[in-house]
Amino acid sequence: MAPYLWKLLPILLVFGGVLGIVPLLVFLERKICALIQDRLGPNRVGILGPDSPLEILGIKTGEKRFLGGLMQPLADAIKLIAKEDIIPPHVEKYLFEFAPFFALLPPFLAFAVIPVGAPLMIDGKEMPLVVADVGVGFLWILAVASLSAYGVALGGWASNNKYALLGGIRATAQMISYEIGLGMALLAVAMQYQSVEPVQIVKQQVEGGFLGWGVFHQPLAFLLFTICAFAENNRLPFDLPECEAELVGGYHTEYSSMKFGMFFQGEYIAMLTMGGLLATLFLGGWHYPGYAALSASDSGFVQIVAVVLSLVSFGIKTMGFVLFSMWVRWTLPRFRYDQLMNLGWKVIVPVALFNIVLTAMLNIH
Amino acid sequence: MEYSVQIMSPAAHILFWFVMVMTVASAALVVVAKKILHAAFALSICFLGVSGIYVFLHADFLAAVQLIVYVGGIIVLIMFAIMFSSHTQEAGGEGGRHYLALGAGAATALIVFTSVLMMVGKLNQPLAEQNNRAYEAYQHTVGITAADLAAEPQRLGLGHMLMGEYLLPFEVASILVLAALLGAVVIVRKETKG
Amino acid sequence: MVPLAEAGVFGWLLGLFSFKLVSCLALAGAIFAIGAWGVLARRNVLVMLISVELMLNAVMLTFVSFSRALVNMGPQLSNPYAAEGGQIFALFIIAIAAAEAAVGLAIVISYFRNRQTVDTREIRAMKN
Numbered sequence: 001m002a003p004y005l006w007k008l009l010p011i012l013l014v015f016g017g018v019l020g021i022v023p024l025l026v027f028l029e030r031k032i033c034a035l036i037q038d039r040l041g042p043n044r045v046g047i048l049g050p051d052s053p054l055e056i057l058g059i060k061t062g063e064k065r066f067l068g069g070l071m072q073p074l075a076d077a078i079k080l081i082a083k084e085d086i087i088p089p090h091v092e093k094y095l096f097e098f099a100p101f102f103a104l105l106p107p108f109l110a111f112a113v114i115p116v117g118a119p120l121m122i123d124g125k126e127m128p129l130v131v132a133d134v135g136v137g138f139l140w141i142l143a144v145a146s147l148s149a150y151g152v153a154l155g156g157w158a159s160n161n162k163y164a165l166l167g168g169i170r171a172t173a174q175m176i177s178y179e180i181g182l183g184m185a186l187l188a189v190a191m192q193y194q195s196v197e198p199v200q201i202v203k204q205q206v207e208g209g210f211l212g213w214g215v216f217h218q219p220l221a222f223l224l225f226t227i228c229a230f231a232e233n234n235r236l237p238f239d240l241p242e243c244e245a246e247l248v249g250g251y252h253t254e255y256s257s258m259k260f261g262m263f264f265q266g267e268y269i270a271m272l273t274m275g276g277l278l279a280t281l282f283l284g285g286w287h288y289p290g291y292a293a294l295s296a297s298d299s300g301f302v303q304i305v306a307v308v309l310s311l312v313s314f315g316i317k318t319m320g321f322v323l324f325s326m327w328v329r330w331t332l333p334r335f336r337y338d339q340l341m342n343l344g345w346k347v348i349v350p351v352a353l354f355n356i357v358l359t360a361m362l363n364i365h
Numbered sequence: 366m367e368y369s370v371q372i373m374s375p376a377a378h379i380l381f382w383f384v385m386v387m388t389v390a391s392a393a394l395v396v397v398a399k400k401i402l403h404a405a406f407a408l409s410i411c412f413l414g415v416s417g418i419y420v421f422l423h424a425d426f427l428a429a430v431q432l433i434v435y436v437g438g439i440i441v442l443i444m445f446a447i448m449f450s451s452h453t454q455e456a457g458g459e460g461g462r463h464y465l466a467l468g469a470g471a472a473t474a475l476i477v478f479t480s481v482l483m484m485v486g487k488l489n490q491p492l493a494e495q496n497n498r499a500y501e502a503y504q505h506t507v508g509i510t511a512a513d514l515a516a517e518p519q520r521l522g523l524g525h526m527l528m529g530e531y532l533l534p535f536e537v538a539s540i541l542v543l544a545a546l547l548g549a550v551v552i553v554r555k556e557t558k559g
Numbered sequence: 560m561v562p563l564a565e566a567g568v569f570g571w572l573l574g575l576f577s578f579k580l581v582s583c584l585a586l587a588g589a590i591f592a593i594g595a596w597g598v599l600a601r602r603n604v605l606v607m608l609i610s611v612e613l614m615l616n617a618v619m620l621t622f623v624s625f626s627r628a629l630v631n632m633g634p635q636l637s638n639p640y641a642a643e644g645g646q647i648f649a650l651f652i653i654a655i656a657a658a659e660a661a662v663g664l665a666i667v668i669s670y671f672r673n674r675q676t677v678d679t680r681e682i683r684a685m686k687n
Binding site for chain 2: 591
């Protein structure tokens with residue numbers, strides 16, 4: 001196969017994987033919510049039995065439900081696509097149409113620099129499983145993440161509705177504030193590994209083995225990054241921009257149909273991207289204990305198994321962060337806005353600065 | 366070709382022209398847009414285009430900084446100011462003078478653009494030659510010898526330059542930014558009693 | 560410029576519209592001119608600030624294109640600082656533009672709070 005065809009493999013893996021997993025995340029979110037708050041969650045539309053898609057097509061599949069609720073995301077997707085797309089008369093039309101794209105695209109683009117698996121050996125050359133191995137590394141992620149503030153700000157403004165506008169303003173202020181903390185936490189990581197390229201950072205962690213994982217070298221940065229990731233994604237306990245209790249629905253109050261769906265999807269993809277970045281920088285990326293032994297094998301089959309296992313390992317770590325954020329969402333109450341800003345500017349930024357100085361002192365050669 | 370910057374595939378040339386047209390068009394939209402927020406949004410598209418051009422010029426780090434600081438920072442700040450200082454439905458509202466001013470400004474801009482083009486057309490002497498001559502003069506004044514130069518790597522990274530040759534400007538710029546930060550906070554702060 | 564007869568239509572067009580130092584400089588000139596247009600023609604302080612940002616960006620683009628052109632000269636080049644010197648200038652311009660935007664916007668917001676306008680024709684408290 002031509003080498004450029006192999007370049008398509010990571011693209012398919014990343015974008016197919018991310019898009020495919022979003023409906024599953026929606027289902028998981030609702031099931032976990034039900035588990036934590038002692039509710040039922042989606043339990044009707046299953047693979048077999050009454051209400052299943054097969055039943056709708058006219059195939060009788062028995063009386064008993066099988067995996068009830070698993071097909072709910074499919075039903076939701078059909079509903080979102082088929083629903084009437086209402087554009088209220090008082091909105092600013094162009095920006096209103098444009099904002100959802102800014103909510104959906106940036107997290108997708110950010111995923112492009114994250115290596116999702118162990119490098120493949122093709123014609124004696126190593127090919128990292130990453131869409132774009134760019135020189136600026138995770139600065140690209142910071143750059144693109146800053147674009148996602150536009151979706152929220154423009155959506156809130158264009159809706160021409162005071163709740164949406166308040167949500168938009170809150171979200172923008174929150175995102176720029178926490179971006180500073182995020183950037184400073186990542187700066188310490190860059191100093192630790194003397195590189196900003198995710199592929200290089202993962203390589204160094206793999207060479208260090210299990211104890212080489214970033215979380216053991218940069219525990220403070222790990223903590224700061226996790227907090228900032230929650231705030232960047234506008235998830236509880238920092239979901240002030242949506243805040244149903246005060247702001248109806250925040251910036252997407254006026255959106256309906258698939259435009260709302262794009263905001264919704266964007267949120268989940270952003271969670272996946274942050275999870276992927278966290279795994280890459282702090283949890284060894286695709287590395288798993290025992291990789292060195294497997295990849296040293298002569299057999300081509302075992303080497304392929306090593307690569308497949310690395311994909312699985314990366315997926316588990318990313319999903320771990322996503323599940324953790326769902327757990328937090330349904331457990332903790334919401335911050336007040338001044339508390340949010342105090343945390344961002346008076347706690348996270350100073351601690352991140354301290355961490356930078358500490359890293360510099362510990363790494364003097 | 367003397368000034369050809371690099372060898373690229375035809376597709377890359379087409380992409381470059383697409384980015385260029387997008388940049389100029391959105392820059393023009395900044396000026397003619399009726400609503401101020403549209404102007405700010407067009408500005409962000411324009412800066413996206415400029416950072417794309419930086420990538421073509423192999424200035425990747427600068428492209429990332431442009432995105433982080435300009436598109437993600439300054440323009441969002443400008444949007445903030447717009448949201449605080451105007452009402453949604455307020456148009457440009459610049460009265461009857463509007464078209465006259467736009468026309469006069471456009472004429473001036475055209476003159477500026479033409480003169481820039483004429484200057485660019487005068488780029489006859491190879492750039493490297495000029496640069497080398499300037500650098501020889503500089504060496505003469507500072508007293509760097511050819512041996513010193515040979516010891517240095519031919520291309521220094523941006524970080525090394527910021528922390529070496531340009532350390533003083535770097536520190537001055539950081540003090541300037543700090544002063545601006547404090548100044549901005551002091552200016553917008555509401556006066557409190559007592 | 561290669562003659563049309565030699566290069567064929569496609570090659571000629573490619574030569575005309577290829578990525579060159581000159582095209583980058585022309586782009587920078589165009590952005591600068593548009594920025595100047597905005598400052599001259601519009602009377603809203605915020606739009607004028609935005610136009611100033613455009614002009615700053617045009618200058619940065621000029622610096623970066625020249626520095627890239629110098630790198631491309633390759634072995635002819637004896638100055639090690641020429642390679643990324645233009646980018647250093649651009650970085651400083653970005654830092655100063657950020658400071659300028661912060662202070663400028665702070666002034667605009669506090670003025671709007673006192674006078675409820677951002678139109679330069681209304682801003683004349685300091686006149687006479």
